[in-house]
Amino acid sequence: MCLAVPMRVIRVSGLEGDFTLTPLAVVEAQGIEKDVRLDLVDQWPEIGDYLIIHAGFAIHTLDEKEAEINLKLLREMAEGLK
Amino acid sequence: MKYLSEYRDKKLIASLIDEVRRVKTAPLRIMEVCGTHTMAIFRHGLRSILPGDIELISGPGCPVCVTSSAHIDGFLHVALLDGVRVAIFGDLFRIPGSQGSLAQAQAGGARVEVVYSPMDALTLARKHPEELVVFLAVGFETTIPLVAATILEAYRQNVNNFAVFSSHKIMPPALHALLGDPELCLDGLLCPGHVSTIIGAAAYEPIARDFGISCIVTGFEPVDVLQAILMIARQVAEKRNDVENAYGRAVNWQGNGRAMALMHQVFEPVDCQWRGLGVIEQSGMAIRQEFARFDAEKRCDIKLTETPEPKGCLCGDILKGKKTPIDCPLFKGRCTPLNPVGPCMVSSEGTCAAFYKYGVV
Amino acid sequence: MKKLETVQLDHGSGGLASQELIKDIFLSHLDNPVLAALEDSAVLETDRGRLAFSTDSYVVDPLFFPGGDIGLLAVHGTINDLAMRGARPFCLSLGMILEEGCPMEVLRLIVDSIRKASCESGVPVVTGDTKVVPKGKGDKVFINTSGIGFVDKGVDISASMARVGDVILLSGSMGDHGITILTQRAGISMQGKLRSDTMALHNLVQKIIGLKSGAVHTLRDPTRGGVATSLNEIAEAAGVAIEIDEAEIPVHKEVDAACEILGMDPLYLANEGKCLALVQAEYAREILQAMRSLPEGAEAAIIGRVTDGPAGRVVLKTIAGGSRIVSSLTGEPLPRIC
Ligand code: SF4
Numbered sequence: 168m169c170l171a172v173p174m175r176v177i178r179v180s181g182l183e184g185d186f187t188l189t190p191l192a193v194v195e196a197q198g199i200e201k202d203v204r205l206d207l208v209d210q211w212p213e214i215g216d217y218l219i220i221h222a223g224f225a226i227h228t229l230d231e232k233e234a235e236i237n238l239k240l241l242r243e244m245a246e247g248l249k
Numbered sequence: 250m251k252y253l254s255e256y257r258d259k260k261l262i263a264s265l266i267d268e269v270r271r272v273k274t275a276p277l278r279i280m281e282v283c284g285t286h287t288m289a290i291f292r293h294g295l296r297s298i299l300p301g302d303i304e305l306i307s308g309p310g311c312p313v314c315v316t317s318s319a320h321i322d323g324f325l326h327v328a329l330l331d332g333v334r335v336a337i338f339g340d341l342f343r344i345p346g347s348q349g350s351l352a353q354a355q356a357g358g359a360r361v362e363v364v365y366s367p368m369d370a371l372t373l374a375r376k377h378p379e380e381l382v383v384f385l386a387v388g389f390e391t392t393i394p395l396v397a398a399t400i401l402e403a404y405r406q407n408v409n410n411f412a413v414f415s416s417h418k419i420m421p422p423a424l425h426a427l428l429g430d431p432e433l434c435l436d437g438l439l440c441p442g443h444v445s446t447i448i449g450a451a452a453y454e455p456i457a458r459d460f461g462i463s464c465i466v467t468g469f470e471p472v473d474v475l476q477a478i479l480m481i482a483r484q485v486a487e488k489r490n491d492v493e494n495a496y497g498r499a500v501n502w503q504g505n506g507r508a509m510a511l512m513h514q515v516f517e518p519v520d521c522q523w524r525g526l527g528v529i530e531q532s533g534m535a536i537r538q539e540f541a542r543f544d545a546e547k548r549c550d551i552k553l554t555e556t557p558e559p560k561g562c563l564c565g566d567i568l569k570g571k572k573t574p575i576d577c578p579l580f581k582g583r584c585t586p587l588n589p590v591g592p593c594m595v596s597s598e599g600t601c602a603a604f605y606k607y608g609v610v
Numbered sequence: 611m612k613k614l615e616t617v618q619l620d621h622g623s624g625g626l627a628s629q630e631l632i633k634d635i636f637l638s639h640l641d642n643p644v645l646a647a648l649e650d651s652a653v654l655e656t657d658r659g660r661l662a663f664s665t666d667s668y669v670v671d672p673l674f675f676p677g678g679d680i681g682l683l684a685v686h687g688t689i690n691d692l693a694m695r696g697a698r699p700f701c702l703s704l705g706m707i708l709e710e711g712c713p714m715e716v717l718r719l720i721v722d723s724i725r726k727a728s729c730e731s732g733v734p735v736v737t738g739d740t741k742v743v744p745k746g747k748g749d750k751v752f753i754n755t756s757g758i759g760f761v762d763k764g765v766d767i768s769a770s771m772a773r774v775g776d777v778i779l780l781s782g783s784m785g786d787h788g789i790t791i792l793t794q795r796a797g798i799s800m801q802g803k804l805r806s807d808t809m810a811l812h813n814l815v816q817k818i819i820g821l822k823s824g825a826v827h828t829l830r831d832p833t834r835g836g837v838a839t840s841l842n843e844i845a846e847a848a849g850v851a852i853e854i855d856e857a858e859i860p861v862h863k864e865v866d867a868a869c870e871i872l873g874m875d876p877l878y879l880a881n882e883g884k885c886l887a888l889v890q891a892e893y894a895r896e897i898l899q900a901m902r903s904l905p906e907g908a909e910a911a912i913i914g915r916v917t918d919g920p921a922g923r924v925v926l927k928t929i930a931g932g933s934r935i936v937s938s939l940t941g942e943p944l945p946r947i948c
Contacts, residue, residue: 169283169285169388169389169391169392169441169442169443169444169947169948170285170443170469170873170946170947170948171391171443171446171499172250172253172870172871173250173251173252173253173498173499174250174871175251196250196251196867196870196871197250197863197864197866197867198802198803198863198864198867199800199801199802199804199864199867199868199871200800200801200802201800201801201871204366204368204395204398206398206401206402206511207394207395207398207505207507207508207511208505208507209505209506209507209508217251217252219443219446219499220871221391221392221395221443221947222338222365222366222367222392222395222947223365223366223367223368223369223395224366224368224394224395224398226391226394226395226443226446226447226505226508227446227499227500227505229252229498229499230497230498230499230501231498233497233498234252234255234497234498236497237495237497237498238255241261241264241265241472241476242261244264244265244268245260245261245263245264250866250867250870253870257929257930259929259930259931262930262931263931284948285948291934292875292928292934293928293929293930293932293934294926294927294928294930294931294932294933294934295930295932296932297932297933297934298930298931298932311948312948313948338945338946338947338948339944339945339946339947340944340946340947340948342944343620343941352618352619352620352941353616353618355618355619356616356617356618356619357616362797363795363797363798363944363945364797364798365797365798365872365945365947366797369796369797372796372797373797388947392947471930585626586626586940586941587620587626587627587630587940587941596948597873597946597948598946598948605937606935606937607934607935607936607937608934608935608937
């Protein structure tokens with residue numbers, strides 16, 4: 168189960184560490200915006216970060232560095248084989 | 250979409266497949282535990298491009314498919330109570346219980362709302378103060394913390410007409426139960442990506458160790474899945490059984506501590522019946538006593554009665570990867586997505602539904 | 611499981627559940643060869659030439675949505691059903707079922723849309739009827755329109771005319787209407803440029819069938835059930851196989867994102883201003899250019915072809931380079947989370 172998609176943060180409201188204020192972000196992908204809850208993030212997101220969104224909640228801040236390293240390796244493999 | 254499309258790149262896919270062919274030393278039997286993997290594999294037609302001796306077996310990771318018929322009947326029972334409105338994820342709408350489905354209940358007058366987020370169910374409760382809004386909750390570790398956060402929000406806002414009927418389940422005990430079956434003989438597991446976001450890749454270490462099986466955490470795009478298959482092929486060639494993470498962008502080793510803490514604050518493990526797998530110790534998640542007023546089972550005084558599985562349905566064996574839908578005499582005959590006999594035919598990520606809908610060309 | 615014998619929402623989805631209802635109830639009582647062809651409109655031989663006749667009812671919630679409203683749909687939908695047989699739409703009827711208490715202003719806006727759509731497309735509303743049902747027995751406004759059109763000599767377009775080797779064109783992007791309506795629902799809402807594509811296609815159809823007599827074999831507007839279901843219906847009616855290429859199918863980026871978020875497949879979403887055209891291969895390019903020269907076909911694309919594979923089978927070449935079967939829609943598409 169568990170469909171989740173990466174979307175980019177364009178606004179954040181609420182405060183890090185203070186979960187008495189509703190922790191919300193507006194995220195965007197390809198021109199679609201959605202409000203999501205930040206109750207579950209273990210790392211407070213900044214504008215421009217990518218969040219993994221599942222059923223209206225952010226469950227993770229996407230690790231862009233990891234993604235880049237991984238893609239670079241894969242691309243090198245693809246080039247190397249050609 | 251960024252961070253999705255890159256992983257659908259044709260060139261990367263082709264090179265990964267070449268590499269799998271090169272590395273592979275023997276036929277491979279791999280189970281994708283997660284229903285979202287099953288869907289991704291069918292959606293992108295991956296079976297048609299993988300070497301023929303790589304067998305992909307769908308596991309028990311579709312939460313709707315593993316929900317026991319007792320629970321589904323319980324859901325239906327709640328939906329038909331006076332003054333109750335139920336909120337569900339779309340996936341549950343057509344699942345047949347022994348007395349019918351929620352779709353049929355709605356046609357009979359029950360109030361059933363499809364929501365995108367459990368928080369939307371809470372919003373419904375605020376909008377309809379005269380009703381009891383019950384969220385019929387299925388899901389694994391990815392989803393349970395969301396429902397926990399929603400219950401905490403209801404608690405903070407003192408919403409009294411909101412409750413959750415929890416049929417939540419957690420993955421590691423089920424994997425232990427499943428892999429204990431000596432008939433299974435698998436070379437590797439594709440571990441559920443977004444469950445792992447929450448529980449962390451480290452959660453599979455006992456499994457890799459106890460059962461001598463490669464456990465690869467991965468995502469849901471073709472490149473993710475193929476990368477994981479390549480890792481399994483490598484491990485088999487090198488005679489290793491380790492946990493590896495092919496989904497570093499979304500999963501780390503220790504998981505999401507905050508989400509885990511919230512989940513355990515609201516829920517506690519209980520023994521739980523899985524369709525096809527039987528009762529598995531400490532594999533369900535029930536609402537703690539402290540939050541009992543949000544527990545629909547207690548509030549509506551529901552007694553679950555186990556009903557027998559539909560006659561002739563092989564869902565149980567299919568969920569264990571022992572049979573495929575093709576082996577089921579009812580498949581495509583009496584059992585179709587329109588008139589499903591078992592849950593594997595209803596959930597869009599159920600194995601039977603996927604075989605029916607996408608077939609293998 | 612015993613089957614509860616009641617009508618369910620899925621019976622109106624345009625997918626397999628609808629087909630089952632049509633076969634079990636309607637065809638079994640009303641069978642005749644014209645009806646049994648289950649085309650978008652009936653084509654009838656008369657002394658004065660061939661007449662196309664079609665009817666469609668419109669129930670949509672909300673009544674007004676980005677890109678249109680129920681009034682536009684009611685005019686465009688029936689015009690398109692006529693056009694899919696190659697007919698020139700001639701006139702429309704308008705039947706309205708109103709719920710007691712529906713604000714007059716709502717009605718005025720809808721009728722004004724009907725006027726606009728009918729003027730723009732040059733197809734007048736020539737007869738009408740209104741009924742009012744007690745509050746709670748309807749949902750504000752339901753509309754039925756029927757239409758008559760004429761089919762020129764030499765024009766013979768139907769699903770069963772599709773031939774092996776035909777090229778499949780789609781007149782524009784997929785899924786816009788379906789996802790726009792779906793995301794109007796509370797809880798599934800999202801912000802962004804999602805707009806219904808409701809549009810009349812008769813001018814586009816006349817343009818492409820005028821290019822080369824007999825080159826256009828089949829036309830279908832993939833409304834409810836989407837492109838996937840329409841292609842299955844065609845493959846079955848013509849006894850052919852169809853192959854489409856995922857990479858070639860136009861989908862707006864907003865629709866694509868909304869579908870990823872909700873776990874939906876644009877192949878199954880409704881369109882209200884698009885048509886599939888199955889045409890003789892040698893004229894495909896020319897027809898594509900003709901489509902693209904009109905605003906309603908600006909994003910047209912060649913998406914696949916008809917093959918001699920197993921009859922009724924629709925196969926998709928995926929972007930990953932694999933292939934898989936595309937089946938008909940079963941019931942109402944729902945957002946999923948699994
Ligand atoms: S085809 Fe139907 S009856 Fe057979 S195992 Fe699958 S769900 Fe059960």
